[in-house]
Amino acid sequence: MPASFWSQVIEFSHEITQRVGAQLLLEYGQVQATAKDDGSLVTRCDRWADQEIGDAIATTFPDHGLLTEEGTHQFPDRDWCWIIDPIDGTTNFTRGIPIWAISLGLLYKGTPVFGYVHLPPLNQTFHGFWNAPDHTNSAFLNNAPIQTRTDAPAPNQFFSFCARSTDILKQPFPCKVRMLGSAAYNVLTVAAGMTLGAIEATPKIWDIAAVWPIVQAAGGAWQALEPHPIFPLQVGQSYGNRPYPTLVVSQAQWLSEFLPLVQCVSSNL
Template identity: 55%
Template sequence: MAEFWYRVLDFCKTTTEGLGHRLMRDFGQVSADRKSDGSLVTESDRWCDREIRSAIAATFPDHGILTEETTHTLPDRDWCWVVDPIDGTTNFTRGIPVWGISLGLLYRGTPVFGFLNFPPLRQVFYGYWSGQTDLIMPKGAYLNGKTIHTSPDDPSFNHLFNFCARSLDILKNPFPCKFRSIGVASYNLALVACGASLGGVEATPKIWDIAAVWAILQGAGGAFVHLEPNRVFPLKIGQDYGSRPFPSLALSRAELSPIFKPLVGFIGDRVVRQYRI
């Protein structure tokens, strides 16, 4: 099993490094089309998606693939890659240097490994989380090869909490931290994993936004709280996840849930009603 995980990590490093060189040439130089859900897509997204799918098929032919730009249905495979070829397409097209490639690996419908490469920032996150599975696998989370941990601190006005654009209603009431809006779901939550922020909330992320960072955050000692009533993982074979949001709260430690969840829980309630989750 150790050889398998070495192959997984090496594959992610090699593949995203090569793709990153090309994407850096396209960065801020391409135009975008609007998809039916209102999000943006560029030819760079499509090219990167094709390259990743081809690389997975060649290296792990028995693994399934679920990607933002093509296949949204979970296949009947024990192992499945969840791919966001460019997380942060709006930033990518506008020349804002916060965007990245996201690769999550599911085992029987639950994320167990995540890899995030942010080429403009020269930051690579990855992490392992076996959860309730019986897998024998590495542990921990890493940034540029160094072990990372979430912050042990209590909230204060000298600490940060990250918001998405659809969660700013939170600020109508007093909040115990300073706030930041990064504009990239995976990076928003990865900042919690590396200790920069105490928490982060994403109102309507899709599975390709959270699959990788779900494993990274928990591998770093953090807690991932889904702001919906039903259990999220494992995902269901044959279900289409193209339009399904996953309202989520990332925390540096589970003990902070009684502080932050009451402040952001209404976001989950609103999304559950709107999308009939």
Template identity: 60%
Template sequence: MNQPDWHHILNVAESATNMVGAQLLKDFGNATAEEKADGSLVTQSDKWADGELRNHLQQALPSHGVLSEEGTHVFPTQDFCWIIDPIDGTTNFTRGVPLWGISLGLLYKGTPVFGHVYIPTLDQRFHGFFMGHSGLEGPRGAFLDGEPIHTSTDAAAGSQFFSLCARSTKVLHKPFPCKIRMLGVATYNLLTVAAGISLGAVEATPKIWDIAAVWAITQAAGAVWTPLEEAAIFPLTVGENYGSRPFPTLVSARAELDSQFRPLVDVIR
């Protein structure tokens, strides 16, 4: 098997998100949003960023396929495929809340092996390599601005964080062992676990472009990823349309926390 040039792949992801992020910072807070069929928002900035990212990736890595939020939702035939979220947190972006990101996940035969997320307003860059059972060889680990990150070793307590999404507030019907935070950005929500900020996070209805990059990064940092449905998320199926399919997910810092949190969040299924 010819192994990918991971250094080149990381450089391509960083250059693409840096370029797009610079323009999005100029648009931030000034974009007019429209409502899509699923109730989420889209702006001209989303559409522009989606096209720029697709073009950049396809020019730099022409053998790779692409699935993106504002483009095609059908999983392609290529062994390597990028999944793009041009602006994760469009509502924050539109309303002037300074927390939103650009997400790129690279899949091999339907399963993520690399993720890169850029948060322009914080000038933070997350990336991670998680080869799993792919048969690929390469670097390992998760990183924030080039420095290794790991999940927390702390026990659940009132001084620790757990992150919810807007559609998972049913969790609060019962007492919860951590302080709750709601950030409005699926990628950053889950990445707080990878960075050791939160002990866990849940997303009730994320789409494939919300989770592809962070699936690799969070697990590379030591997190436990638990789909809240019986079916496994990956590998994706060639030819299937993933435009409307949600992937309810719990991410925990450690296995024992997963066992503690899982009964509390099952209500969102």
């Protein structure tokens, strides 16, 4: 793809997440959530942001497909497709906890090649490219390059858990544990060198599409905790109810140490 295409993608992602994020900040901590069929929460802000971003993509990239958390879950027959999580961390958003994000992933032929994640309360924006056509693999936080840690696992290193992965702690674990309440941010802390790893027991496709290219471009290793590969997504298939248990570590060499400790996550699903 020409450089002008990727410039347009970055400019669009910045503009729409800034605009939507500014509006969400006005209502953050002041809205009530309801439970969806899968037990996750949704607010009118999620639905508004989902629609706003989807409409903007349809206008700016009319040839691109779309899959969103609050809209269509079926993967379209398009070479390029955006996957949207309008508010990753809805529970945090409703309770006034400042860790929630707007997440955009761009897929080419079913595999993420670009991710853009904006956290309005923290004023942090991550983006990255991984095996994108005519673009170098690279990852950034607020436009500064980022890379994963090279430290060995140790008691003074951090590791991010999700709320559904705490069974892991029934056995000794080599790092300090943190739970942040946002699947995207859990993984991005690895990309930014804040943590050595992250475990997500039940993320959906919109939780991981944007962070998948970013963490790998930063040097991290992504390990699906199920036998089938996550990508490429298949045309016509619905991805609304499928979880993707995932382990992310800062260096591939640490997979062998952490994998035996987290296998209970996938076996409990």
